[in-house]
Amino acid sequence: MSTTAIRPVPTLREARIPDHAFYEGRRVLHRLPAGAEPVPYEHFEVVPLGVTIGAEIRGLDLKQPVPDEIREELNRALLEWKVLFFRKQHLTSTQQQQFARNWGELETNPLLEAGDSEEVVRFDKSAAGIPTFENVWHADVTFRERPAMGAVLQLREVPPTGGDTMWADMAAAYDNLPADVRTRIDAAWAVHDFIPGFQRFYGPERLARHQDLFPPVEHPVVRTHPETGRRTLFVNTSFTTRIAGLERAESDELLRLLVQQAHVPEYQVRFHWQPGDVAFWDNRATQHYAVGDYGDAPRIAERVAIAGDRPY
Numbered sequence: 001m002s003t004t005a006i007r008p009v010p011t012l013r014e015a016r017i018p019d020h021a022f023y024e025g026r027r028v029l030h031r032l033p034a035g036a037e038p039v040p041y042e043h044f045e046v047v048p049l050g051v052t053i054g055a056e057i058r059g060l061d062l063k064q065p066v067p068d069e070i071r072e073e074l075n076r077a078l079l080e081w082k083v084l085f086f087r088k089q090h091l092t093s094t095q096q097q098q099f100a101r102n103w104g105e106l107e108t109n110p111l112l113e114a115g116d117s118e119e120v121v122r123f124d125k126s127a128a129g130i131p132t133f134e135n136v137w138h139a140d141v142t143f144r145e146r147p148a149m150g151a152v153l154q155l156r157e158v159p160p161t162g163g164d165t166m167w168a169d170m171a172a173a174y175d176n177l178p179a180d181v182r183t184r185i186d187a188a189w190a191v192h193d194f195i196p197g198f199q200r201f202y203g204p205e206r207l208a209r210h211q212d213l214f215p216p217v218e219h220p221v222v223r224t225h226p227e228t229g230r231r232t233l234f235v236n237t238s239f240t241t242r243i244a245g246l247e248r249a250e251s252d253e254l255l256r257l258l259v260q261q262a263h264v265p266e267y268q269v270r271f272h273w274q275p276g277d278v279a280f281w282d283n284r285a286t287q288h289y290a291v292g293d294y295g296d297a298p299r300i301a302e303r304v305a306i307a308g309d310r311p312y
Helices: 068-081 093-103 170-175 179-185 194-198 204-208 248-263
Strands: 045-048 055-058 083-086 120-125 150-157 165-169 189-192 217-220 222-224 231-233 240-243 268-271 278-282 286-290 299-306
Touching: 045 068, 055 068, 068 083, 068 093, 068 278, 083 268, 093 120, 093 150, 093 278, 093 299, 165 170, 165 248, 170 231, 170 248, 179 248, 194 204, 217 222, 240 248, 278 286
Parallel strands: 055 083
Antiparallel strands: 045 055, 083 278, 120 299, 150 278, 150 299, 165 268, 165 286, 189 217, 189 240, 222 231
């Protein structure tokens, strides 16, 4: 009668990485809310660029008025894909504003340089432009009591290489947090302030003029999307200063973990611009990052933002 020797379990040296670091492995990637099924689009073609985020819309001319049935389908596509891309539209400033107004009142932003009207923000990355920095993961104007619902961006001049923009799906970021972290943040609130994001390129004299207009505000760390009902992580590097009710060290540690979630490639889409291209994104569900890899080459973009609601 033969016997099989039982091998002892090898002893490994003691080793650990910090708690809640990024681990390899499968991530949960749901494009739609639980229970929702994809529905075909009738008025245009949707070409996915990512798994949960990013799709190119083909077959529409945004210079033309948007009928109700197309607006309804575009809104469904926006909720499903979170950022939509339209190639070679070459909209005038007026046409860009008219398209955005299909989703509501337009915002003005006195902190940034205006284009043809106060509703248009112009990002002029050329020798003549005023330097600002967008190469950090952020959602727009979360320092407002009612942050922007979304934005429509058009590239008017594109550098010969580089200058892409990336977007991250913050619903996927929330879904993949460890359960104990979700428990800590589900009812938490965070303070947002415009000063940290703008003092990197504006002096105190200019910032002081806007302190009364934009006092610090508190928003939920995890907001509920008002149309889909999905939970999305709603803190960002540019404007979130602390988590309410926590000591500074604990708040800083937790915020570092949360803002890092946008850096996971599985949650992202990256778009390479051509002149006249348009992007339309849901600011309630995403963060974005303008890649600053084009040196001194000119890059000129114009953005129109759509006013949003108060996060809950």
